[in-house]
Amino acid sequence: MSGALVQVLRSLLGDDAVLTDPEDLVRYEEGWRYGKGRALLVARPGTTAQVAATLAACHGAGVRVVPQGANTGLVGASTPDAGGGMVVLSLERLNRRLEVDPINRTAKVDGGLLLSALNEALKAHGLMFPIDLGADPSIGGMIATNTGGTRLLKYGDVRHNLLGVEVVQADGTVLDAMNQLRKNNTGLDLKQLFVGTSGVLGVITGAVLQVVPVPVQQATALVGCASGEAALLLLRSLERDLADVFTAFEVISAQALKPVFAHHEGLRNPYGAAEPPAYTALVELASTLPAAALDLPGLLEERLGAFLETEAGEAITDVFMGRAEDLWAIRHHVSESLRQEGKVLAFDISVPRSRMAAFTEAARALLASDYPFVRCCDFGHWGDGGTHLNLVWTEAGAPRPASELVPELQQRIYDLAVKDFDGSYSAEHGVGPHNQRFYEAYTPLSVRSVSGALKRHLDPEGILGTTRLD
Amino acid sequence: MSGALVQVLRSLLGDDAVLTDPEDLVRYEEGWRYGKGRALLVARPGTTAQVAATLAACHGAGVRVVPQGANTGLVGASTPDAGGGMVVLSLERLNRRLEVDPINRTAKVDGGLLLSALNEALKAHGLMFPIDLGADPSIGGMIATNTGGTRLLKYGDVRHNLLGVEVVQADGTVLDAMNQLRKNNTGLDLKQLFVGTSGVLGVITGAVLQVVPVPVQQATALVGCASGEAALLLLRSLERDLADVFTAFEVISAQALKPVFAHHEGLRNPYGAAEPPAYTALVELASTLPAAALDLPGLLEERLGAFLETEAGEAITDVFMGRAEDLWAIRHHVSESLRQEGKVLAFDISVPRSRMAAFTEAARALLASDYPFVRCCDFGHWGDGGTHLNLVWTEAGAPRPASELVPELQQRIYDLAVKDFDGSYSAEHGVGPHNQRFYEAYTPLSVRSVSGALKRHLDPEGILGTTRLD
Numbered sequence: 040m041s042g043a044l045v046q047v048l049r050s051l052l053g054d055d056a057v058l059t060d061p062e063d064l065v066r067y068e069e070g071w072r073y074g075k076g077r078a079l080l081v082a083r084p085g086t087t088a089q090v091a092a093t094l095a096a097c098h099g100a101g102v103r104v105v106p107q108g109a110n111t112g113l114v115g116a117s118t119p120d121a122g123g124g125m126v127v128l129s130l131e132r133l134n135r136r137l138e139v140d141p142i143n144r145t146a147k148v149d150g151g152l153l154l155s156a157l158n159e160a161l162k163a164h165g166l167m168f169p170i171d172l173g174a175d176p177s178i179g180g181m182i183a184t185n186t187g188g189t190r191l192l193k194y195g196d197v198r199h200n201l202l203g204v205e206v207v208q209a210d211g212t213v214l215d216a217m218n219q220l221r222k223n224n225t226g227l228d229l230k231q232l233f234v235g236t237s238g239v240l241g242v243i244t245g246a247v248l249q250v251v252p253v254p255v256q257q258a259t260a261l262v263g264c265a266s267g268e269a270a271l272l273l274l275r276s277l278e279r280d281l282a283d284v285f286t287a288f289e290v291i292s293a294q295a296l297k298p299v300f301a302h303h304e305g306l307r308n309p310y311g312a313a314e315p316p317a318y319t320a321l322v323e324l325a326s327t328l329p330a331a332a333l334d335l336p337g338l339l340e341e342r343l344g345a346f347l348e349t350e351a352g353e354a355i356t357d358v359f360m361g362r363a364e365d366l367w368a369i370r371h372h373v374s375e376s377l378r379q380e381g382k383v384l385a386f387d388i389s390v391p392r393s394r395m396a397a398f399t400e401a402a403r404a405l406l407a408s409d410y411p412f413v414r415c416c417d418f419g420h421w422g423d424g425g426t427h428l429n430l431v432w433t434e435a436g437a438p439r440p441a442s443e444l445v446p447e448l449q450q451r452i453y454d455l456a457v458k459d460f461d462g463s464y465s466a467e468h469g470v471g472p473h474n475q476r477f478y479e480a481y482t483p484l485s486v487r488s489v490s491g492a493l494k495r496h497l498d499p500e501g502i503l504g505t506t507r508l509d
Numbered sequence: 510m511s512g513a514l515v516q517v518l519r520s521l522l523g524d525d526a527v528l529t530d531p532e533d534l535v536r537y538e539e540g541w542r543y544g545k546g547r548a549l550l551v552a553r554p555g556t557t558a559q560v561a562a563t564l565a566a567c568h569g570a571g572v573r574v575v576p577q578g579a580n581t582g583l584v585g586a587s588t589p590d591a592g593g594g595m596v597v598l599s600l601e602r603l604n605r606r607l608e609v610d611p612i613n614r615t616a617k618v619d620g621g622l623l624l625s626a627l628n629e630a631l632k633a634h635g636l637m638f639p640i641d642l643g644a645d646p647s648i649g650g651m652i653a654t655n656t657g658g659t660r661l662l663k664y665g666d667v668r669h670n671l672l673g674v675e676v677v678q679a680d681g682t683v684l685d686a687m688n689q690l691r692k693n694n695t696g697l698d699l700k701q702l703f704v705g706t707s708g709v710l711g712v713i714t715g716a717v718l719q720v721v722p723v724p725v726q727q728a729t730a731l732v733g734c735a736s737g738e739a740a741l742l743l744l745r746s747l748e749r750d751l752a753d754v755f756t757a758f759e760v761i762s763a764q765a766l767k768p769v770f771a772h773h774e775g776l777r778n779p780y781g782a783a784e785p786p787a788y789t790a791l792v793e794l795a796s797t798l799p800a801a802a803l804d805l806p807g808l809l810e811e812r813l814g815a816f817l818e819t820e821a822g823e824a825i826t827d828v829f830m831g832r833a834e835d836l837w838a839i840r841h842h843v844s845e846s847l848r849q850e851g852k853v854l855a856f857d858i859s860v861p862r863s864r865m866a867a868f869t870e871a872a873r874a875l876l877a878s879d880y881p882f883v884r885c886c887d888f889g890h891w892g893d894g895g896t897h898l899n900l901v902w903t904e905a906g907a908p909r910p911a912s913e914l915v916p917e918l919q920q921r922i923y924d925l926a927v928k929d930f931d932g933s934y935s936a937e938h939g940v941g942p943h944n945q946r947f948y949e950a951y952t953p954l955s956v957r958s959v960s961g962a963l964k965r966h967l968d969p970e971g972i973l974g975t976t977r978l979d
Contacts, residue, residue, distance in 0.1 A: 140861065140863050141745060141863075142741050142742075142744070142745050142862055142863035143861045143862045143863040143864075143894070144745075144748070144862070145861070165749055184694065185694050187692050187694075191691065191692065195665075195669065196692070198698070199665065199669055212955070214953075214955045215953070216953070216955075216956070219861040219931055220859045220860070220861065220894055220931075220932065220933055220936070221661065221859070221862075221893045221894050221895075222657050222661065222666070222859045222890075222893050222894060222895050222933070222936035222937050223859060223933040223935075223936065224654065224655050224657075224705050224933075224935050224936060224937050224938060224939045224940075225705075225933055225934070225935050225939075225940060225944075225948060225951075225952065226705065226706060226707075226940050226948060226952065226956065226960060226976075226978045227702065227705070227706055227956060227959065227960045227963070227978060228668070228701060228704065228705060229955070229956050229959060231698060231701035231702075232697065232701075232959070234698065235694050235695075235696065235697070235698060236696060236697055237696075251752060252748065252749050252750075252752045271612050272612075274612070275611060275612050275614075278614070278722065279635055279722050279797070280722075280797055280798065280799065281797065281798070282721060282722045282797045283753045283754055283796050283797050283798060284753055284798070326753050327749070327750055327751065327752045327753050328750065328751070328753060328754070328803070328808070329750065332803065332804070332807075332808045332811075333798070333802065333803050334802070337802075338798070338802045341802075389690045389691070389692045389693060390690070391610065391613045391615070391689040391690065392612055392613045392614070392691075393610050393611075393612035393613040394613075420692075423691045423692050424613070424690055424691050424692060425691075425692050461689055461690075462690065463690055463692070463693040463694075463695055464695070465693075465694050465695050466690070466692035466693065466694060467692050467694050468694060469694045469695075470694075470695055470696050474695075478695060478696060481695075482695065482696065483684075483685070483686070485682070485684045485686075485699070486686070486696065486697060486699050488966075489697065489699060489702070489963070489966060489967070490696060490697045492962060492963070492966040493697070493959070493962070493963070496958075496959060496962040497959070506696075508696045508697060
């Protein structure tokens, strides 16, 4: 059967667009962080019509399919399972459509287009797609994951900047919902079903995105905070006055900060030889307003100074104004520095912002009591309620192997976040096979039931994807 | 059967909460602009549990139900049909929950709470819900309608500011999706199904809303534009630099502007005795930044001056800086002034912003050719791609009665907007019985099919609402 399908796909897509050689398959079979499976073959259609033909052929043959964009996701949703019977539907060649409408302030793109290519084309118009990520994903993958990024505080996530989609259903039917309108209140907003659902309801082949003017100036500072509560009060105070230009509020615990400087001599430690305070906030302002109209660094310095004069300001230990690239470099080296310290168990948690300090304290107390050999090296997007509560330990210091500790720690920390603090086990990475068992543990039955009804309606044979949302 | 249901509901809700006297029913039977029916009775539950009990009782009795918030909608979706067999489920007493979390920058509210009551409570925290409307709707109604408002350009619509919902299904099952998180990427975002679907998939009894800091300063100007294209170029130019503080870009045609001054001597006509230009743009900036940091009126004046110096600026005829309340008063008197001129056929259309001028010209050409007795008095939220392309004529001047002309003109204008200009027949008002036949004419079958599947899943007996989305 596989041979017949290969023939059909080659006749539909051309010989080069169907890969079957095991060596060629490797890079499609393994995910960025999690996920490693075996593919039956890789199909690389170059047009929406070819995506539709590919899906119709697989559907007809009863072969399961996993859509894959740039394969940069962090939950294993874009790689095949271990069975070797799935087709990887790579969208990497579906990247030709790129129409910028500067007056509508939108871009119409193919699903396989890379974020970097989109931003390159937008630059000529002084525009950008404001979802700012470390990786270079495809637009379709960003939609299927509903990525957030570091400027969510100002711009929102992908969902907030998505006007329209083109989706191919499992049986090859094309849904054209390429809405270019900001206002279109005409019943169910169909595109919402495909945002953040890992491609299991349909393959995103096109999108209409709202884009924004590129800021022309920035101001950044690091602010030492004696406690998590102090960081939250700083957030509230700054946001009140600076909301229009407030683009990021990242927080790094002392435990996450110290390894950065230990492993990177080139990065300047603003605290020098002194012990850093409990938390360091990275505050970023950015604006489309010219410096002649608004002195952004001056404004940030003045607002931070004013906060220091308040009662809550007593818990602020330090203020360092700095260049954006220098301060962000510290933030961006956290993950990798922690890996040099030992075994890292990464988390992607969110809680209501007002409960972030209390949640972190509760997690630390739990660890100190039951896992004293574990260091809590938390950092994250506190402005958005997100925290990477990453845990670090050494095998030598642990009483049990990681294979036992990891699932146990995941369950303890997720239970705390989801059940006790109204939080989420996946703030921005999505579900995917990596989070499948947490999805099943924490998702209300009502949501699973509606997801199941949609899955049965849109993909009755269940051929799409490896994540189960029912 | 009706008597038995009344008894059951009185025992569940209390005698006062069930109205059956025809005089008491009147105000629940008639909509704000469209919709007039007859109710079997009105049930006024005061808690989510009572809403659930009411729906379970009606569901069990096979009686249809229409949910009603403040009954301020403009498409007749909150009033019963003419049959006299429907229960009006009024949420007006479900308005007690109102919890503001200033650090999370959210408000948790009951579905029946009025927008004015929410904003009153938020004021103490320097916060507001940024959906700014002429009416005073309930929050549940705003969600079911996905209202936009005059500051959509900066803040988005209700969907953009909604974090969580509590919904009661037709059979009385309560769906608790009161998410307080900005980031929670865990599969299908269930709340999206209830946004803009007129309450036919469930009754919204609670919500978690994202709220924003109240601006501390504003700057407004009227800008005369010789053409619609000139207005669009102005929009693009201002947006490029001013995006962070750009809150509104309204446009009023000369035909819509002149009646305002003709019927309101108290409003100052900036053009005096001169003929106004083809379009007048109302530009508003607002900011949370203090005047000491940003001179907003100075900035607006400087930017408008700079635009006048460009080639596109040659089509700018006038610039009037003015007080916000004076300039908005002109805009807010348009609808009512037109009604004094004759028969008004109101539209709520959107098209891609870049096609707004071309669409309006095409509509004018169509009218001049086939309906020369009709005046096109268009105005609207051009910054959001919205236009109220209102048509005015006098019975004396028309060759045929309005009852013939209205459906014909609707179809001609909607066909033009939807088919030729990728637009929408309902930018912000929703579907409802008033737009039912346009929904059926213009909605892709794929959308209707998914909506039908959701309806069968969530309300298999089909008891909720008067709008059909399948």
